[in-house]
Each structure stands twice: as structure tokens, then as C-alpha cells.
Amino acid sequence: MLVRCLRASPWKAYCGPHASWVATLASRSMTGTGSCSSGRLAANETGSHVRDAQLVSLVVLEMDHGRRRWNVKLRSVDEKRQSHRAAVERAAGDRGAVLIGAAGQALPDDVDTRAVVLVEGASDQLAVEALAARRGRDLDAEGVSVVSIGGAGNIGRFLQLFGPQGLAVRLAGLYDAAEERDFRRGLERAGFGSDLTRDDMEALGFYVCVADLEDELIRSLGATAVEHIIDAQGELRSFRTLQQQPAQQGRTIEQQLRRFMGTRGGRKIQYAPVLVEALDLTRVPRSLDRVLAHV
Numbered sequence: 001m002l003v004r005c006l007r008a009s010p011w012k013a014y015c016g017p018h019a020s021w022v023a024t025l026a027s028r029s030m031t032g033t034g035s036c037s038s039g040r041l042a043a044n045e046t047g048s049h050v051r052d053a054q055l056v057s058l059v060v061l062e063m064d065h066g067r068r069r070w071n072v073k074l075r076s077v078d079e080k081r082q083s084h085r086a087a088v089e090r091a092a093g094d095r096g097a098v099l100i101g102a103a104g105q106a107l108p109d110d111v112d113t114r115a116v117v118l119v120e121g122a123s124d125q126l127a128v129e130a131l132a133a134r135r136g137r138d139l140d141a142e143g144v145s146v147v148s149i150g151g152a153g154n155i156g157r158f159l160q161l162f163g164p165q166g167l168a169v170r171l172a173g174l175y176d177a178a179e180e181r182d183f184r185r186g187l188e189r190a191g192f193g194s195d196l197t198r199d200d201m202e203a204l205g206f207y208v209c210v211a212d213l214e215d216e217l218i219r220s221l222g223a224t225a226v227e228h229i230i231d232a233q234g235e236l237r238s239f240r241t242l243q244q245q246p247a248q249q250g251r252t253i254e255q256q257l258r259r260f261m262g263t264r265g266g267r268k269i270q271y272a273p274v275l276v277e278a279l280d281l282t283r284v285p286r287s288l289d290r291v292l293a294h295v
Contacts, residue, residue, distance in 0.1 A: 114143040115170035115295040116162045118155065122148045123268035124174055124213050130276035131284065131292055144295050152179030159190035172205030172294040174287060176212040205294040207287035214261045214268060215254075216285035217275040223253045229274055230260070 119125050125148045132139050139146065149158045152175060162169055175183045183206055184196050192204055201208075209216050218226050230236050239260050242248060248256050261268050276288075 112143050113145055113169055117144065117146045117291060117295055118149055118158050118171065118173040119146060120149060120152055120175060120179065123272035124148065126269060127213055127272040127276050127288060128174065128292060130273040131288055134276065134281065152182040155183050155186035156189055159186050163190045165191065170295060172291050174207055174209060174213065174291045177208050177210045180208055205291065207291045209287045213288065215258050216287065218254050218257050220283045220285050221275060221278055223257060225278060226257050229278055
């Protein structure tokens with residue numbers, strides 16, 4: 001069984017001198033295939049034909065009688081793709097691997113990318129993609145990519161990469177209220193305007209979550225519905241334990257639920273698509289609804 005890794009998977013690619021590529025596929029559960037183990041595939045491990053290739057176009061996981069192995073498909077770089085790569089390298093600076101990986105994720109070879117949605121983390125990415133699916137949108141077919149930038153501090157580099165000074169695709173974004181300054185400064189430095197207000201940023205397609213997307217999803221669903229979801233995930237006992245902690249006394253249940261989402265690594269990623277799936281589509285958080293509508 002051959003399965004293409006979903007665009008949401010946090011795989012990254014690095015383009016070094018002479019087009020020597022290294023692909024990294026991070027740990028990620030894939031629907032219908034079990035879990036992908038963390039792995040690293042270097043060019044010199046795949047045969048001389050890979051070292052001579054100009055582009056690794058797709059990383060796939062091949063299941064052969066229960067054994068996992070990596071497979072790499074190759075294609076030539078056309079003229080447009082070469083100009084894209086040059087723009088990426090100019091924007092990447094000393095953080096080439098991270099940004100070139102983002103470009104590889106956002107500019108798949110079989111899709112003419114017309115828009116990129118920049119979000120702070122993987123859970124935000126999954127939430128946007130889950131809402132798109134619920135609204136019947138095929139982002140791949142539309143040429144829309146959702147890219148996790150790995151924290152608000154990276155926004156400037158990504159705006160330089162994908163904005164008018166780089167790949168010049170249509171942009172939108174989602175950010176937490178506490179990170180508004182980083183996003184505003186990044187947009188201004190990337191040439192999107194000066195002295196930007198929140199309304200100005202929305203006009204550009206960048207929407208704020210108060211306090212963050214998990215908080216907005218919890219409020220949209222209601223505490224009772226979120227508790228039912230936690231119960232269905234087998235974690236209600238863990239949530240009750242958190243509620244009994246001294247630091248949680250006096251907090252609202254919504255505040256406790258938000259805290260619970262951040263108490264274990266990977267929990268936000270686990271719950272983001274589940275919470276979106278449970279939403280009444282007439283009660284989608286404004287920021288999430290608007291950012292998707294913008295592209």
C-alpha cells in the first residue's frame with residue numbers, strides 16, 4: 001500500500017549546494033496507515049540517482065508486509081520552480097532548512113499554489129484544514145496551502161518568503177492576541193503598510209484569536225460540549241485531576257479547559273481537528289471563519 005503523506009504532515013525538505021536534498025518526515029499519525037515513525041532520508045542513502053536529482057517532489061510512506069520504508073519520487077525543476085527556489089534562498093538567509101521546508105510544503109509540484117495561510121502552530125494548521133473540509137473545500141485543488149510557521153517570532157521571515165519580495169502569492173494569517181505586535185511588525189517590514197491597525201491587518205487577511213484559537217473554539221462549543229469531547233477521547237479523568245489543582249481554583253471552567261489543552265505535548269494537535277469537527281457551522285469562531293474565507 002502506497003500512501004502520499006498529507007500536506008499537513010510536518011515534513012521538511014532542505015536544498016543544499018548542487019541540489020542535494022535531505023527530507024525529514026516528523027512523527028505523525030496518518031489516517032488509515034497507523035503511525036509514521038520519525039525518520040531521516042539523506043541523499044546518499046538512496047542511490048546516486050538522487051544525488052543528481054534537482055528536486056525531491058514527494059515523500060511517501062510505503063507499507064510492504066507491515067514494514068515501513070521511505071520512497072522518494074523525483075522530477076525536474078522547470079523554469080518557474082527554479083525562480084521560486086531562488087526567491088526562497090534569498091529569503092531564507094541563515095535559516096534555510098526551515099524556510100525551504102515551508103516552501104516545499106506550500107508549493108507542491110502537482111499544484112499551482114495561488115494562496116498561503118500562515119498560522120503559528122500545527123494545531124492551528126489542522127483546525128483551518130478541518131474547517132475547509134467541513135465546508136466542502138478542497139484546498140489542494142484550489143491551490144491553497146496552510147503553513148505552520150513554528151511560532152510568531154518567525155512571521156517576518158515567512159512574509160519575506162511568500163510575500164511580494166519573495167514568491168508573491170496571496171497571503172492570509174491567523175495569530176494569537178498576545179502575538180499581534182510580532183505580526184504587525186512583520187507585515188509592516190514586508191511592505192504591507194505602515195502603522196497598521198487591527199482592522200488594517202484584517203483587510204490584508206490576518207485575523208486575531210482572543211486569547212488563542214483553542215480559547216475561541218471552547219467558547220464557540222461551550223464547556224459542556226468540550227467536556228463530552230474530552231470524555232470521548234478518554235481523558236476526562238485527567239481533566240478532573242487538573243481541576244483539583246490549587247492553581248485552578250477560582251478559574252472558570254473555560255479557563256480550565258484551555259489550560260488542559262496545553263498541559264501535555266501534542267494535546268492541542270490532538271484536539272484541534274476534533275473540536276472543529278464538533279462545531280455548529282453557524283457558530284464558527286470569527287477569526288477562523290474569516291481567514292478561510294479570505295482565500
